[in-house]
Amino acid sequence: MVRTKLSRLFPVVAASAGVFALSACGSGGTTPAADSSAAPSSSSPATTTVTTATSSTASAPPVAPPVVQPADNGLCKAGDVQLSLGQGDAGAGSVYRPLLIKNVSAEPCTIQGFPGVSYVAGADGHQVGKDAFREGTKGNAVKLSPGQTAAADIQFVNVQNFDPNTCQPTPVKGLRIYLPQETASNFVPSDGTGCASTKIPGNQLAVKTVHPA
Numbered sequence: 001m002v003r004t005k006l007s008r009l010f011p012v013v014a015a016s017a018g019v020f021a022l023s024a025c026g027s028g029g030t031t032p033a034a035d036s037s038a039a040p041s042s043s044s045p046a047t048t049t050v051t052t053a054t055s056s057t058a059s060a061p062p063v064a065p066p067v068v069q070p071a072d073n074g075l076c077k078a079g080d081v082q083l084s085l086g087q088g089d090a091g092a093g094s095v096y097r098p099l100l101i102k103n104v105s106a107e108p109c110t111i112q113g114f115p116g117v118s119y120v121a122g123a124d125g126h127q128v129g130k131d132a133f134r135e136g137t138k139g140n141a142v143k144l145s146p147g148q149t150a151a152a153d154i155q156f157v158n159v160q161n162f163d164p165n166t167c168q169p170t171p172v173k174g175l176r177i178y179l180p181q182e183t184a185s186n187f188v189p190s191d192g193t194g195c196a197s198t199k200i201p202g203n204q205l206a207v208k209t210v211h212p213a
Contacts, residue, residue, distance in 0.1 A: 076101070076109035076144065078184035083177055085190055086151070093158045098151040099177065099188070100213060103144035112141035115152050116178030117207045119194035120187070121170055128170050128194040132205035139209035151213040155206040159195050162202070167195035180210065 082104045088097030099117070103109055117132035132154065142150045154175075159167050174189040195204050 074108070074110050075181055076103065076111045076179055078179060078182055078186050080105040080107075080109050081179065081186070083186045083188050085154075085175075085188060088156075093161050095156045095158075096153055097156065098153050098213070099175075099207070100149055100151055101144075101179070101210065102149040103146055106146055108143055108145045110141050110143045111150055111180060111210050113138050113180035114207055114209055115180060116176075116185075117154060117205055118176050119172040119192075119205065120174060120176045121172045121194070125173075125176065125187070127176065128172050128196050129200075129204055130198045132207040133203040134208075135206045136208050139211055142210055142212055149213040150210050152210045153208045155203075156192070157202065157204045157206075159193050159204060162195060162200045162204075166197055167200055168197045169193050170196040 080103060082102045084100045084102075086098040086100050088095045090096075099115060101111060101115075114134045118130070119128040120126065121128045135155070144150055159169055170193065172190075172192050172194045174187055174191070177186045177188055178184075179186070
């Protein structure tokens with residue numbers, strides 16, 4: 001009778017054990033869900049700071065081109081000379097006087113051709129009448145050492161030779177002189193009378209080429 005009870009008990013125990021084993025296997029195979037509140041992974045990309053390199057050499061300012069000095073052609077300039085009128089000769093209603101051109105600079109200079117000559121008047125030095133007529137041909141170059149003098153002969157026509165209505169006689173204070181190939185002028189004082197009109201039948205002034213004095 002005892003054996004009968006034990007034989008009945010074994011199947012029940014075995015069945016319970018099988019159920020327990022299945023339960024244990026089921027719970028062991030389930031992977032726990034990830035916790036969403038966990039800290040970020042250390043593999044997350046870090047913020048990168050980019051430093052722009054600056055040139056160690058500052059930009060140089062633009063260099064201005066060199067100033068080109070005008071070539072010294074050796075010609076006599078207005079500031080190199082002293083001008084005056086020499087003694088004259090009269091004849092045929094005109095007076096002829098040499099324009100004396102003296103080199104007062106410390107260097108030799110050369111002069112060639114016809115000076116520009118005109119009468120000037122008033123405090124402003126305005127021109128009176130036409131420029132002097134150039135008479136003859138251009139002469140050779142004259143080289144003036146310091147202290148040397150060249151000359152150009154000027155004809156001063158007596159304005160009384162012209163009709164006053166045409167001439168328009170005007171007091172003048174002297175002459176404005178331009179050396180050949182020079183843009184600056186010199187003044188030579190010489191009181192007189194000139195024709196303001198540019199329509200006189202002839203020339204009130206005439207000048208010849210420069211020559212050695």
